[in-house]
Amino acid sequence: MQKTIRIVIIEDDQILQHAYKQLIEDECGFQVVSCYSSFDAAEKKLVNDDPGIILLDIELPGTNGVQAIPLIKKLVPKAMVIMLTVYEIEEQIFAALANGASGYLTKDVSSAKIIEAIYDARAGGGPMSKKIASIVIKSFQKNTDSPLSKRETEIIKMISEGKKRNEIADELFIELETVKTHIKNIYSKLNVNSRSDALKVVKKNRLI
Amino acid sequence: MQKTIRIVIIEDDQILQHAYKQLIEDECGFQVVSCYSSFDAAEKKLVNDDPGIILLDIELPGTNGVQAIPLIKKLVPKAMVIMLTVYEIEEQIFAALANGASGYLTKDVSSAKIIEAIYDARAGGGPMSKKIASIVIKSFQKNTDSPLSKRETEIIKMISEGKKRNEIADELFIELETVKTHIKNIYSKLNVNSRSDALKVVKKNRLI
DNA sequence: TCTGAAATACCCCTTCCGGGGGTATTTTTC
């Protein structure tokens, strides 16, 4: 028999908290072991709850959801954290994922999608609502109209990897002086005069 | 009335090509305007086809799918490219997305999912199959057991941004000498002795 | 409560890197 999935909900809106619990308990194989209104309230009891999945709101009193993720991971490392939030702020999404969230849903998703996300997460998937998927994909896309030539792009990328001019020269089988010329041209095109400023521009405009 | 979605399929497997065409044409509002077995065959005719969506295989004779994306984007900039491929190779996924693909499906998805992905793409979403979503999310996750302290992580991150030691000192309101000490400790913990090597280790192990 | 890690700061030293001023040739590409 399939092992029951133990679920914990951390959500400060009592109505939503109750709605999620109700929704999930109507599904076979799912068990909402605890609900909390804040991470701080959950902290002491989480280990005992031994959850496989945690539904986590971002806007919480006290420790917010993003901050809570690493703490949760420390307490119950094998638990998968699914963010469930109204906001679609890029920094928040990436911060949550970087901190170890396994999925990210906006609260406008249907009940069925929430259930699906729980199954997904358990199966090692990465459940995301459509808007989030779109934001995530956009974050990968490079700018197509770069002022930099192919070689220049190659070189600024190597600079972003912390490589020195002579290392770049060696790797590209060109002279140090040529690399210097390229870097000068890059700086001139980007209107900067240092590595850090160049990287700032390049990252902001997704040129690499 | 809704504008018809013009679709182009670039897929070298004739059977699959035909299957996709059939599948899509059975759906209302979708129109497969052309099918090609390679990008090279499609190149000249693409502008005339004026597609809104392109289903693109990766393994193609001649120009491969990943290389084809930027060329397609140049010919028909407003077309959304959805990758449709058997492989789930990380580098290929990220390269495709970086090159401008709007979605990425593995060929094991159901017909319904393909149709859904087309609608999604058109609506500005980022259609992905579950496995891809999982890989993408994992790519964001940082390593949780870093040998580096909080401050050290902060500093190596600034180094990754091309910042000089005195810039780091200024930004963190600490002395240059302190920054030097931190960097020494970072190098020692990572067993390296240069910025580029440190960044190599740090990126490989997702420490930032 | 105490121990160790983290964060802070300072000294010494040498090497060679980074950025800016030029100019010029060859190869691509449209």
Add this chain to the structure above:
DNA sequence: GAAAAATACCCCCGGAAGGGGTATTTCAGA
């Protein structure tokens, strides 16, 4: 055949980078 890209060389200077030490304070965990 003109324009852009890629290549290569000269000059200069300041200070950044990396390695050798040592030492203090703060703070979390056992």
